[in-house]
Amino acid sequence: MKKSLGGRPLLFPTPVLVIGTYDADGKPNVAAVSWGGICSSDPPCVAISLRRVTHTYANIVAQKAFTVNLPSHDQVKVADYFGLISGKSVDKLAKAKMTPVKSTLVAAPYVKEFPLVLECRLRHTVEIGLHVQFIGEILDVKADEAVLNPNGLPDIKKVNPLIFDPATHSYFNVGMFVADAFSVGESLR
């Protein structure tokens, strides 16, 4: 018998994504969000949700572009700070001594110090409720060489991304390899 907990935004895991944008004057901003995820393979797309009151919301509406940056485990203090306050009156990047890099593909900056970034062009805007969902086409994935595996793809343990736990409002990291996908279940076929 399962216990009913009511309707609430709860899922494990949710990611820790730092969204990079420019405002109308070209000033870079970053904000941390956990409501998001991949939503399409072809074209490759990622969805993120923002409240209308945020600086990032206004920036995406204006520029029709954003980056999704994945902080590493040891950058948790900076990632959390990027979710604590609004960039309307503070230069969060300067305060955290992080470096915005202008994307050559979209009108948005990514963060040099984060190991993995997605450069996205806005494709869809979905009005849901408190949050508006922005769906961006991933035009490029950029990664630090140090986090690549021998096949040239990002190694999840080297990126060492953060996980947000919406039940206790805390961060976790990625644990151990469990099994190969599209393989371990073959025995049940």
Add this chain to the structure above:
Amino acid sequence: MKKSLGGRPLLFPTPVLVIGTYDADGKPNVAAVSWGGICSSDPPCVAISLRRVTHTYANIVAQKAFTVNLPSHDQVKVADYFGLISGKSVDKLAKAKMTPVKSTLVAAPYVKEFPLVLECRLRHTVEIGLHVQFIGEILDVKADEAVLNPNGLPDIKKVNPLIFDPATHSYFNVGMFVADAFSVGESLR
């Protein structure tokens, strides 16, 4: 200098979600997906993406409802099997000896043996490309008593959910507590 990897659907972490649906005849089906996540706090909503060819896609279109079930680490074989084949010709639940339970809130079944489930009513359908995104309002979250923390909310380490790594097509589990959110970054303010 970051290395360009091209546009691809890559993000860490992505979840392992088992979607429960009924077909037009009321036959239960389950399918594993990793393209999804929370997309709104109020109303609480979750987004999942499906290809049009899938049985689950047709079921959600017909019933306008679905459940999102979170398998635990030790249920990886079943979760992977639910993503390997279509439910059009096979009763995956029976084959895996798992039990569908009819939701009293929506026209969809959840899986008794999975520790955490969300019961969702379809609110939005977004045509993206290969995938169609379904946004469901989370009418209730149901959890096994054994996975609750002292505050009555699901404990991420007790649920022990799976993580999908889209770079290597493998599963990981959740690791260690890193820090409290909306707190550890205060020192940078």
